[in-house]
Amino acid sequence: KQWYQRRVRGLTEAASVYTRNPRLWLRIAECAIGVCREHREASPPAHSNTVKCIVGSGAYRKTILNTSFQQQTKRISADLVNAGPTPTLTYAVLCLSNSLDLLPPGSESVKCLPAAPVKDPSELR
Numbered sequence: 001k002q003w004y005q006r007r008v009r010g011l012t013e014a015a016s017v018y019t020r021n022p023r024l025w026l027r028i029a030e031c032a033i034g035v036c037r038e039h040r041e042a043s044p045p046a047h048s049n050t051v052k053c054i055v056g057s058g059a060y061r062k063t064i065l066n067t068s069f070q071q072q073t074k075r076i077s078a079d080l081v082n083a084g085p086t087p088t089l090t091y092a093v094l095c096l097s098n099s100l101d102l103l104p105p106g107s108e109s110v111k112c113l114p115a116a117p118v119k120d121p122s123e124l125r
Contacts, residue, residue, distance in 0.1 A: 004034035008087045022102040029095035032087035033063070050089040065093055 008031045011024060018024050052064045085091050 002038075004031045004038060005087065007031040008035060008085075012085060020102055022099040025095045025099035025102065029092040029099065032085075032092040032095065033089065035087040036089050036092070050093075065089060 008028060011028045011031060015021075015024055015028060050065055052066045055062050055064055
């Protein structure tokens, strides 16, 4: 049940060594969003200011986050690791921001296909 929570801890430990790996920060963000989703599904629905809307359906469903809290000054990835992060949507946005900042110049036009959804997290071991 706490698969995402364990992955956030493990990936965050890896990020203390590989701070300049954009894919690692992307995976941390994905797991942090997964923790939030599990928490949301386990608790009664509440209004959130961080989610703007949900687009698409099935494997192509995406959550669009509000950008109002992105006005903060950019943090360095090492600061995030040393802070002992809590997997929240705000933390996920900061991880995604790190990931984007670490991409090489000119990689804005990289074409990505959506990944197939994982039906059982135990398959990833």
